[in-house]
Amino acid sequence: MTTTASPAEVLRTEYQKSVAAYWNTNQQDPVNLRLGEVDGLYHHHYGLGEYDPSVLEGPEETRQDRITRELHRLETAQADVLLDHLGPVTADDMLLDCGSGRGGTSLMANQRFGCRVDGVSISEYQVGFANTQAEERGVSDRVRFHFRNMLDTRFETASRRGAWTNETTMYVDLFELYAEVSRVLEFGGRYVCITGCSNDVTGGRSKAVSRIDEHYTCNIHPRSAYFKALAANNLVPINVVDLTPQTIPYWELRAKSSLATGIEEPFLTAYKEGSFHYLLIAADRV
Ligand code: GPP
Ligand code: MG
Numbered sequence: 001m002t003t004t005a006s007p008a009e010v011l012r013t014e015y016q017k018s019v020a021a022y023w024n025t026n027q028q029d030p031v032n033l034r035l036g037e038v039d040g041l042y043h044h045h046y047g048l049g050e051y052d053p054s055v056l057e058g059p060e061e062t063r064q065d066r067i068t069r070e071l072h073r074l075e076t077a078q079a080d081v082l083l084d085h086l087g088p089v090t091a092d093d094m095l096l097d098c099g100s101g102r103g104g105t106s107l108m109a110n111q112r113f114g115c116r117v118d119g120v121s122i123s124e125y126q127v128g129f130a131n132t133q134a135e136e137r138g139v140s141d142r143v144r145f146h147f148r149n150m151l152d153t154r155f156e157t158a159s160r161r162g163a164w165t166n167e168t169t170m171y172v173d174l175f176e177l178y179a180e181v182s183r184v185l186e187f188g189g190r191y192v193c194i195t196g197c198s199n200d201v202t203g204g205r206s207k208a209v210s211r212i213d214e215h216y217t218c219n220i221h222p223r224s225a226y227f228k229a230l231a232a233n234n235l236v237p238i239n240v241v242d243l244t245p246q247t248i249p250y251w252e253l254r255a256k257s258s259l260a261t262g263i264e265e266p267f268l269t270a271y272k273e274g275s276f277h278y279l280l281i282a283a284d285r286v
Contacts, residue, residue: 010122010149019171022217023101023123031259032102035072040133042102045167045194046267046278047074047250048081048243056256067257074250078194079105079166085192085239085282086162089113093161096120096184098150098177099168103130103143110143118155120148151176153184160184164192170218174229182233185285191235193281194243197223199274206275211266223277230283239282244271247278 011017036042051074055066082105089095091114097106100119103126110117121127130145137143148154150165151172163181181191198209200222205213209220230237248271255264270276 005147007124010147012149012151016122016149019217020122020124023121024125027125029261031254031261034068034259035075036102036104038069038072040136041072041076041104041107042129042133043072043075043079043104044101045075045078045105046247047071047254048078048246049074049249051249051253055253064258067253068259071250071254071257071259074253076104076108078247079108081243081280082164082166082192082194083109083112085190085280086164087190087282089115089161091115094118094159096153096155096160096163096181098153098163098165098181099171100130100145101126101166101168103133103145105164105166106130106143106145107133107137107139110139115142115161117143118153119143119145120150120153121145122147122149151180153180155184157183158186158189160189161186162190162192164194166194167196169193169195169226170213170216170220174221174225175232178229178233178235182235182285187285189285190238191230191283191285193226193279193283195221195226195279195281197221197226197277197279199277200224202273202275206270206273208266208270208273209276212263212270212276215261215263215266220276223279226279226281230281234286235283236286237281237283239280241280243278243280244276247271 094116097119106117106119127147134140134143
């Protein structure tokens with residue numbers, strides 16, 4: 001299967017071009033590169049779980065290094081929680097990572113299940129970076145990253161046991177995305193989403209949520225939009241987990257780190273005021 005496509009085939013709209021440009025040029029982002037260097041798993045998502053407060057104590061010279069490792073441990077724990085919800089996956093199954101970034105979650109899925117994993121991204125830089133990681137780990141025959149659009153992956157219909165979006169749905173129309181996810185999943189296949197979504201109960205987009213959108217050039221969807229789009233595409237939720245309380249410690253530690261980017265306060269405000277949730281949804285294809 002070819003991994004090459006022309007930008008005109010992959011990037012359909014001006015918005016998609018601007019998102020691709022952001023991820024192509026946001027290459028030296030220390031918050032992601034320093035964490036990835038810890039063990040070679042490069043993530044573009046946030047963390048889950050309590051941090052070890054002892055990382056803030058001890059010698060000043062090595063404090064940032066301890067915080068970096070701890071933030072990375074929490075981000076890896078987040079990807080593990082996502083993979084925990086995929087259900088049984090065998091080495092003969094095939095998985096799809098929709099919006100695969102620098103490849104962390106895909107590489108972890110292959111490590112855990114031994115199966116084929118394809119990741120798609122509209123950033124050519126990210127695709128190249130992630131394929132280099134797969135080569136360095138000696139798994140490039142099993143894990144491949146493609147310059148493709150998650151709304152039009154070109155993978156075979158019903159070819160996938162599982163598919164996921166790890167913090168990528170805020171860049172796309174959910175109805176278009178779930179039409180494509182539903183097409184590539186086999187009957188009974190599992191879709192897992194971790195996302196940040198706004199709270200229909202508190203009403204329209206809060207100032208803090210708008211600041212997050214502005215920071216990443218994304219459009220955070222309301223919680224209700226997920227369930228409408230899943231239902232419209234034969235994807236039936238089996239698990240919905242509000243991960244908000246488990247992600248707040250990550251943001252609190254990140255705010256104390258020299259790698260902080262300035263988006264920490266809007267996340268903490270949005271989560272604490274209840275205008276925003278960190279949500280996991282697992283759904284089955286029927
Ligand atoms: C970025 O991860 C994640 C997104 C751009 C999606 C926005 C997510 C929401 C839950 C709203 P990253 O690791 O590239 O971000 P950062 O550079 O801030 O660590
Ligand atoms: Mg990050």
